[in-house]
Amino acid sequence: MTSLNGKTLLASGFHAPERGRVEELRNALIAIDPSGVIASVLHPHDAGYDDALEAARRAGLLETLPAQSYLLPGFVDLHVHAPQYPQLGRALDEPLEVWLHKYTFPLEARYADLAFARRSYGLLVDDLIANGTTTALYFATIHQDATRLLVDICLERGQRALVGKVAMDDPDQCPAYYRDASPDAAVNGTRALIDYVHGHPDNAEGRVRPVITPRFIPSCTDATLEGLGALARECGCHVQTHCSESDWAHGYVLQRHGISDTSSLDRFGLLRAGSVLAHANFITPADIETIRARKAAVAHCALSNAYFAGAVFPLKAALEKGVQVGLGTDISGGPSASMFDAIRGTVMASRMLETGTDPAQKAEARGTAGGVRVDFRDAFHLATAGGGAALGLPVGRFSPGYNFDAILIDAAAPNGTIRLWDELDGGDGILQKIVYSASRANIASVWVGGRLLSQPEVRLG
Numbered sequence: 001m002t003s004l005n006g007k008t009l010l011a012s013g014f015h016a017p018e019r020g021r022v023e024e025l026r027n028a029l030i031a032i033d034p035s036g037v038i039a040s041v042l043h044p045h046d047a048g049y050d051d052a053l054e055a056a057r058r059a060g061l062l063e064t065l066p067a068q069s070y071l072l073p074g075f076v077d078l079h080v081h082a083p084q085y086p087q088l089g090r091a092l093d094e095p096l097e098v099w100l101h102k103y104t105f106p107l108e109a110r111y112a113d114l115a116f117a118r119r120s121y122g123l124l125v126d127d128l129i130a131n132g133t134t135t136a137l138y139f140a141t142i143h144q145d146a147t148r149l150l151v152d153i154c155l156e157r158g159q160r161a162l163v164g165k166v167a168m169d170d171p172d173q174c175p176a177y178y179r180d181a182s183p184d185a186a187v188n189g190t191r192a193l194i195d196y197v198h199g200h201p202d203n204a205e206g207r208v209r210p211v212i213t214p215r216f217i218p219s220c221t222d223a224t225l226e227g228l229g230a231l232a233r234e235c236g237c238h239v240q241t242h243c244s245e246s247d248w249a250h251g252y253v254l255q256r257h258g259i260s261d262t263s264s265l266d267r268f269g270l271l272r273a274g275s276v277l278a279h280a281n282f283i284t285p286a287d288i289e290t291i292r293a294r295k296a297a298v299a300h301c302a303l304s305n306a307y308f309a310g311a312v313f314p315l316k317a318a319l320e321k322g323v324q325v326g327l328g329t330d331i332s333g334g335p336s337a338s339m340f341d342a343i344r345g346t347v348m349a350s351r352m353l354e355t356g357t358d359p360a361q362k363a364e365a366r367g368t369a370g371g372v373r374v375d376f377r378d379a380f381h382l383a384t385a386g387g388g389a390a391l392g393l394p395v396g397r398f399s400p401g402y403n404f405d406a407i408l409i410d411a412a413a414p415n416g417t418i419r420l421w422d423e424l425d426g427g428d429g430i431l432q433k434i435v436y437s438a439s440r441a442n443i444a445s446v447w448v449g450g451r452l453l454s455q456p457e458v459r460l461g
């Protein structure tokens with residue numbers, strides 16, 4: 001059984017369609033249409049449930065999930081540097097502006113070698129799928145061929161993905177061995193990748209999409225930023241970049257353009273619905289309003305921020321002002337490829353922001369007032385439905401019209417790290433345990449668009 005398309009699933013689990021609201025599915029009947037889209041979700045108390053269950057059973061189309069297994073929406077990783085995967089878990093000792101030149105640009109330059117790219121991208125996509133990431137927003141490199149290969153690999157493995165050829169051409173900030181030769185090369189290379197993705201013979205359903213990807217303002221000339229803004233207007237594609245990540249990055253843009261990173265991106269036409277700004281730690285209240293008004297989104301990368309930002313993103317303030325937010329691993333700025341770790345990092349960072357960190361300060365003076373913490377429910381929402389909404393894609397929740405992108409958590413996996421107690425655990429306390437203690441061994445299956453991608457020998461049916 002490799003596909004749930006056209007079938008009805010009898011499942012228990014959780015999703016968080018809106019922030020603050022976790023919905024428990026208990027013996028829910030999820031009907032999946034032949035194209036992998038959820039047709040209906042019925043709960044046992046709903047009219048028609050018994051008839052639908054019986055009809056599916058009689059037609060031989062019912063798939064029943066085993067006890068002790070929980071269905072969750074697949075994760076949406078809103079910020080991944082695909083070429084940095086070989087660096088995951090190291091090179092965390094330098095500030096951003098040093099890290100880029102000392103470690104990261106030399107690594108990314110290697111993707112001129114297609115054999116290296118094939119090995120690295122294949123491993124990354126397989127590992128992310130096994131970790132439950134069903135949609136990923138990828139920065140690739142400046143290279144056309146390697147970036148096309150990443151598109152091919154996502155299509156082949158079945159992951160939903162948005163892939164950008166990185167644009168970076170400013171000789172002041174980019175080394176001669178790793179930069180676009182000119183603004184024309186940066187913009188035309190982006191256009192060529194867009195055409196490749198749109199014209200790909202295996203991409204008729206649009207599972208992979210192109211993204212306009214100026215690395216960040218410091219690495220791009222104004223001509224490139226202008227050209228990419230015009231291209232975004234013309235093609236309506238997604239846009240991704242870094243925004244106000246660290247003191248250095250934020251200060252650089254202020255000095256070069258005399259305005260904030262957010263304002264400058266907006267001036268170039270790069271802030272639109274479908275634009276994702278990674279980090280955004282140093283945004284001002286005016287920036288927050290601009291991001292909200294443009295319907296752009298923030299990829300919050302809590303783990304990476306601990307190493308490179310020097311600050312915690314004011315997540316709660318952004319959410320309360322109505323900004324779309326999702327979570328990113330920021331591989332390899334963040335040292336984990338797991339969105340479970342991104343969720344945990346999000347909760348922990350918000351708690352440290354709330355309480356403060358300096359024991360030399362009195363408790364009352366140590367932290368940030370105003371209820372800035374988020375809990376596991378909020379962070380789980382952001383990692384699923386929030387990321388989907390940020391991208392404007394119908395993913396991240398179990399609702400009619402949404403793609404069946406899902407993971408199955410085996411809470412009883414012997415090699416896993418979840419231990420449930422029947423007499424103690426229940427309700428969304430089970431989700432809390434999953435969120436805080438699950439590991440890869442607990443992810444029994446992964447589906448994208450109803451198609452089983454990972455571990456086909458699941459204990460289904």
Ligand code: GUN
Binds near residue numbers: 096100215242308
């Ligand atoms: N800013 C520009 N490039 C990068 C990158 O690769 N990672 C992070 N975290 N920030 C960046």
Ligand code: FE
Binds near residue numbers: 079081278333
């Ligand atoms: Fe990044």
